[in-house]
Amino acid sequence: MALFVQKYGGTSVADIKRINNVAERVLKTYKEGHDVVVVLSAMAGETDRLLSLAKDAATWRSAKRERDVLVSTGEQTTVALLAMVLASMGYKACSLLGFQAGIKTDSSHGNARIVSIETDRIKELLEQRNIVVIAGFQGINPEGDITTLGRGGSDTSAVAIASALKADVCEIYTDVNGIYTADPNICRKARKLDSVSYDEMLNMSSLGARILQIRSVTFAKKYNVPLNVRSSFSEEEGTMVVSEINNPGMERLLVSAITHSKDEVRVTIEGVPDEPGMAGKIFTELSEKSISVDMIIQNTRAGEATDLTFTVDMENFEQAFEIGRKTVKEINAKNIFYDKNIAKVSVIGIGMKENAGVASKVFNALAKENINILMISTSEIRISCVIEEKYVELAVRVLHTTFGLDAE
Amino acid sequence: MALFVQKYGGTSVADIKRINNVAERVLKTYKEGHDVVVVLSAMAGETDRLLSLAKDAATWRSAKRERDVLVSTGEQTTVALLAMVLASMGYKACSLLGFQAGIKTDSSHGNARIVSIETDRIKELLEQRNIVVIAGFQGINPEGDITTLGRGGSDTSAVAIASALKADVCEIYTDVNGIYTADPNICRKARKLDSVSYDEMLNMSSLGARILQIRSVTFAKKYNVPLNVRSSFSEEEGTMVVSEINNPGMERLLVSAITHSKDEVRVTIEGVPDEPGMAGKIFTELSEKSISVDMIIQNTRAGEATDLTFTVDMENFEQAFEIGRKTVKEINAKNIFYDKNIAKVSVIGIGMKENAGVASKVFNALAKENINILMISTSEIRISCVIEEKYVELAVRVLHTTFGLDAE
Numbered sequence: 058m059a060l061f062v063q064k065y066g067g068t069s070v071a072d073i074k075r076i077n078n079v080a081e082r083v084l085k086t087y088k089e090g091h092d093v094v095v096v097l098s099a100m101a102g103e104t105d106r107l108l109s110l111a112k113d114a115a116t117w118r119s120a121k122r123e124r125d126v127l128v129s130t131g132e133q134t135t136v137a138l139l140a141m142v143l144a145s146m147g148y149k150a151c152s153l154l155g156f157q158a159g160i161k162t163d164s165s166h167g168n169a170r171i172v173s174i175e176t177d178r179i180k181e182l183l184e185q186r187n188i189v190v191i192a193g194f195q196g197i198n199p200e201g202d203i204t205t206l207g208r209g210g211s212d213t214s215a216v217a218i219a220s221a222l223k224a225d226v227c228e229i230y231t232d233v234n235g236i237y238t239a240d241p242n243i244c245r246k247a248r249k250l251d252s253v254s255y256d257e258m259l260n261m262s263s264l265g266a267r268i269l270q271i272r273s274v275t276f277a278k279k280y281n282v283p284l285n286v287r288s289s290f291s292e293e294e295g296t297m298v299v300s301e302i303n304n305p306g307m308e309r310l311l312v313s314a315i316t317h318s319k320d321e322v323r324v325t326i327e328g329v330p331d332e333p334g335m336a337g338k339i340f341t342e343l344s345e346k347s348i349s350v351d352m353i354i355q356n357t358r359a360g361e362a363t364d365l366t367f368t369v370d371m372e373n374f375e376q377a378f379e380i381g382r383k384t385v386k387e388i389n390a391k392n393i394f395y396d397k398n399i400a401k402v403s404v405i406g407i408g409m410k411e412n413a414g415v416a417s418k419v420f421n422a423l424a425k426e427n428i429n430i431l432m433i434s435t436s437e438i439r440i441s442c443v444i445e446e447k448y449v450e451l452a453v454r455v456l457h458t459t460f461g462l463d464a465e
Numbered sequence: 466m467a468l469f470v471q472k473y474g475g476t477s478v479a480d481i482k483r484i485n486n487v488a489e490r491v492l493k494t495y496k497e498g499h500d501v502v503v504v505l506s507a508m509a510g511e512t513d514r515l516l517s518l519a520k521d522a523a524t525w526r527s528a529k530r531e532r533d534v535l536v537s538t539g540e541q542t543t544v545a546l547l548a549m550v551l552a553s554m555g556y557k558a559c560s561l562l563g564f565q566a567g568i569k570t571d572s573s574h575g576n577a578r579i580v581s582i583e584t585d586r587i588k589e590l591l592e593q594r595n596i597v598v599i600a601g602f603q604g605i606n607p608e609g610d611i612t613t614l615g616r617g618g619s620d621t622s623a624v625a626i627a628s629a630l631k632a633d634v635c636e637i638y639t640d641v642n643g644i645y646t647a648d649p650n651i652c653r654k655a656r657k658l659d660s661v662s663y664d665e666m667l668n669m670s671s672l673g674a675r676i677l678q679i680r681s682v683t684f685a686k687k688y689n690v691p692l693n694v695r696s697s698f699s700e701e702e703g704t705m706v707v708s709e710i711n712n713p714g715m716e717r718l719l720v721s722a723i724t725h726s727k728d729e730v731r732v733t734i735e736g737v738p739d740e741p742g743m744a745g746k747i748f749t750e751l752s753e754k755s756i757s758v759d760m761i762i763q764n765t766r767a768g769e770a771t772d773l774t775f776t777v778d779m780e781n782f783e784q785a786f787e788i789g790r791k792t793v794k795e796i797n798a799k800n801i802f803y804d805k806n807i808a809k810v811s812v813i814g815i816g817m818k819e820n821a822g823v824a825s826k827v828f829n830a831l832a833k834e835n836i837n838i839l840m841i842s843t844s845e846i847r848i849s850c851v852i853e854e855k856y857v858e859l860a861v862r863v864l865h866t867t868f869g870l871d872a873e
Contacts, residue, residue, distance in 0.1 A: 107542075130542055133535070133537075
């Protein structure tokens, strides 16, 4: 007998019919004799509806605490409905909201961190053979106020609960079958991966983030919670996200996936005076506004003004450009401009650590197709290239083939 | 400086525009230097929407606990929105859900009773000059589960909170201007009452119940909480509902209101054998099913079979008639039939206690118009007559004039 934590996303609980489908899934595991803790998101679209209500009512800053009271109703609704459906099928089920499940967080409303989980009530319910249905995304702070964990926080809830309960596995049910070697929409030969490491998953920003909140993967890595990403709409086995250390038998391909993102903008500041601290100024301000900069290039010619280029998410672009424009004046730089017609292609794999040849393989493969590399950044297990947007699909397919990922 | 508890019903918080209107009302009192605790219902129609969701998910009996988790989101939404609106206007406001406001109830899900209110947090927030916005209709049981108080329970929440805080007044904001001497829709000369006693209010089942939950009036009477029923859509003063004892100056009309109800059915059982316990049998079973019988008449002719007539609410009629039919067979009575074309007219007033002439005045006034009285019941402060439905408007107007209630 094992303990399963199963997390179902918004599309899986979008209406009563789908909630019935979730109930069937849950019962399949439960009837095999296992303990099941279910963690739910709000119905697809519901959180957005509530946020737009909140927007009509007040400015964001004035009422963060109340915004959490409002949006937490989304998960409250789905957990009650699933527990009802299970009960009407004749099974023992009990919903728990954040405060009832003992999910203690800090007081950072809208983006709270889980501090601890007091599992007494969950364990007691499990001992009585209840299916425990917990509202994701929410917790309670030391003052007894409702907090929420930020976008996609239900994944983090599930992982934290799995960790606290020492669950055998944390299954993340979503609307895709697992993690693929590339986006199947642009690369027909993409394959589903049986497993990836936490680190690879963390580096698959574009492929992964749509499926699994990055923060939950960090959490899973830290507490070594085995994740299984799978679809609630099919019976197919998903992808295991696990520690490479504890899984020596894991397939060790040089490269495990090719990811891409069209969601970035390149910003260039021309003629930054070559004085210490000039470049730091803009990045300090960006980080104060929580705008993360992905890549940075600085072309310094001794004694002369330099050019500074960096990329930011489309979402943060306007704010970042405004900050950039202000800084240009302050530091007496020459000019600032941007380019939205770029894309980022990344090659990801833990095998890279021990193989220096990956970078040159990437450059050669792209060069052969006359794809110009505009920017490069690398980590231990990732090489990312910024290229012209029009080449992105071609680049993904070329690299997918180059690194032997194509399905037969 | 006084402490006001203000309760706003579903139509008063039906959308953001109306919630803004509520905020203005609240602030008017707050800016005068008073403390304000607001108690809210769910948006009009929202509780019904949630109940129908619940109906789709499960049978009523299988998941009462979960039904409360679901429907309590309605008030959670409105309190968050009002607190947001107040905050964005620059005022200190804080929402509290049932569990946060310390509203302890028993475990009777869907129809819970308030056991106690721990007011520490409310008081602390008031001391910091917060406007405290509390979710009506909900509480928490000893296990830490969410409970709801049953239909219209927000009135009861407001009265209980006012009582626990020893508030100076509990204002019930609704979509009418107060309590009238008769339904203005059928009696053009109806006047709004400045005040009524708790007992009169409790007897105004039809006029009153649409405005104020009966249970909340019982509560207010028990703890002597002064109520003020008024409209959230006008500036007009409402009707005070207070104790007659503590308000010796209260206007002591013989009769203060004429109420009516078309919502009843008369059931007659013919030929009940004249043996002890026969009549009791049916009423025992009705009360076991929580069906309340309003009036009962028994025509006994010594040694012969008797006829038994009683009235029940339209809502409970079918179930009551089924029980009646079964009983007819069991006790070997002759026949059972019903009449839906009846109505009840009631004359209400604390002045009646000391004046024996009211009943004859009622009979004479109706007789003069050739309105036949089918059944009669009386209490210390109420005389109710069942008449043919077609005469109901006429009867109300005649009695309204007879007892000097007409506006000039």
